[in-house]
Amino acid sequence: MQKFLITLLLLPITSYAQPGRTILMSPHIKTLQLKVDGDDEKMPVIKLNSSEQLQISFDDLTHEYRRYTYKIQHCDFEGNPSTDLFESDYVNAVSDSEVIDQYEPSQNTTVLYTHYSFSLPNAQMRPLLSGNYLLTISTEDEEGNEVPVVKTYFGVVDQKVVIRPECTTNTDVDWNSKHQQLSMQVDASALTLRDAVKEIKTLVMQNRRFDNAAFNPSPTAVNGNTIIWEHTKQLLFKAGNEYRKMEIVSTRYPGMHGDNIRWFDPYYHYTLLQDTPRKNYLYDEDQNGLYLTRCAEGGNADTEADYVIAHFSLSTLPDMDKNFYVNGRWSYDNFSSEYKMTYNHDSEAYEADILLKLGYYNYQYLYTTHTEPHIGHTQYTEGNFYQTENEYEILVYHCPTGGRYWQLVGVVTPIYKE
Structure with missing residues (x-):
């Protein structure tokens, strides 16, 4: 049996937690998506007492079934639990938590995973009030203790202004x-x-x-x-500046902005064309950080899209006063080690190797400073241009x-x- 590791990723002390804020707390969990009525572009906010559905899905990088449960909790503006509310005030639920019973193993992929999904509201759980909600997905560790693996926030709006x-x-x-x-x-x-x-x-x-x-x-x-x-x-x-774009829809050939794709056991490795810092505004039809899972020949990306190691490279001089990151909605706006770039003196570039599911990705390069480690900047990587x-x-x-x-x-x- 594969060991199940829990890695706690802490938010910055000064951060808040509104709809879309996500913390993945296990290295096994990938490609968490929150969609409203199947629309990838909408914020994870649904209208109170409407027919809108928030669809939640994620991959667990194993073919072994794991029992996952979810629960929701009403929060204040900062993302703290609304302590003056009883659970029955804000949610109509059969029990405190519900089991995720929709799951399907991946098919014909080199990286094995199981795709889990569910929707809110449903017959077992329905929010009753507007506001911020914390959605927690949990499982049991080897000792039988319930541990969270995902914390993400969504909103329920009652439009009054x-x-x-x-x-x-x-x-x-x-x-x-x-x-x-x-x-x-x-x-x-x-x-x-x-x-x-x-x-x-x-x-x-x-x-x-x-x-x-x-x-x-x-x-x-x-x-x-x-x-x-x-x-x-x-x-x-x-x-x-406008986001950069790349696409990986097949393990047989490189896609948009790809140089090559090769097999080095146990992964396919997708090398992107090397990027350079932008000195001018570049108009492009981007989607402001969006990502979509896709695979060639019209397959079901939920279970048929493989995972590859994507190799990002930004050609620039080293700067010891800055930390560089690859950023997009798919990175959950986290400046974590998974998205941090390291300088390669041989290639004279900052590089990052990130496990990604096949699909279409918007991305940009951000850097942080020692004085502001939780704020990303674009001046020396993407530039700042009023036309964006x-x-x-x-x-x-x-x-x-x-x-x-x-x-x-x-x-x-x-x-x-x-």
């Missing part, structure tokens, strides 16, 4: 240069507000990234039941004075296009 965002490249620090700045108004006329600044909290993300997100930026004005953010420093974002088409996600939360929990009352995803 109107969000009016604007994005400009005429920012407080430059004009048509390296930044994009958001302003927004939240019309909360449908809510009863006593203290808007304390009762309303917001989260603004760029391309679903948490490392550079604006967590509850301070409003600049309140006009009746309309909260206003203008010339807000926290809503000033470095523009970055970025998706912004704005989430609005409300907890009335004396209320017991934070509700998610508004979500919009505007896209900046020049």
Whole structure:
């Protein structure tokens, strides 16, 4: 029997945990996906009391069946458990946790895995309140103790506010240069507000990234039941560049941006064409960090797509003051060792070898500094160009004075296009 290892990956102390935030706590778990009604591009947020379904799936890198269970817990704005709620307040459930009973072993793959999936809400478990939810997937270790292997967050929204965002490249620090700045108004006329600044909290993300997100930026004005953010420093974002793209759909030939694919037991190795730092804006039809599992000849990617070692390479001079990472939604915005690059003096490039499932991937190169180890930067790898088409996600939360929990009352995803 294969030993089951649990590796705890800790979030930065300053991080929050809103919809999409994910921690994989076992090296056996790969390709966790959260889709809304089968749509890969939507945020993991479903409407309260609607027919929308959140579909959750992942691979366990073994053909041995393992009993996995899942449970949900309502959380506040920061992702902490809503301690003033009873479980029966926020979830209609048959039991505290449910067994994942949909699973299927991989077929004709060199890397054996079992694909697990389930959906929410279902007959056994249904969220009753809007807000943030922590979804925990667990199994038993060799001693029979229940241990979590996945912690991920999703949202349930009860749309009660109107969000009016604007994005400009005429920012407080430059004009048509390296930044994009958001302003927004939240019309909360449908809510009863006593203290808007304390009762309303917001989260603004760029391309679903948490490392550079604006967590509850301070409003600049309140006009009746309309909260206003203008010339807000926290809503000033470095523009970055369009994401790079690569595709691996077969182990027989290289795909988009691929140099070669070869077999070295026990894996196929997919070497990408070497990348270089970008000095100019490069327009491309990217999907802002998206990834899709795919395989050739129209096969079922859930169980027929193989895993390969993808070799990333960024040709640049070494910089001991920076740590370089490969980044995309598929890396869950984690600056962990799995996505960290190391410098190869022979090839004069930063390199990373990452186990990935066949598919289409957006990616970019980020670097962190010793003073800001949890914030990714693009200036020396992708550049920052005002023309970049970025998706912004704005989430609005409300907890009335004396209320017991934070509700998610508004979500919009505007896209900046020049």
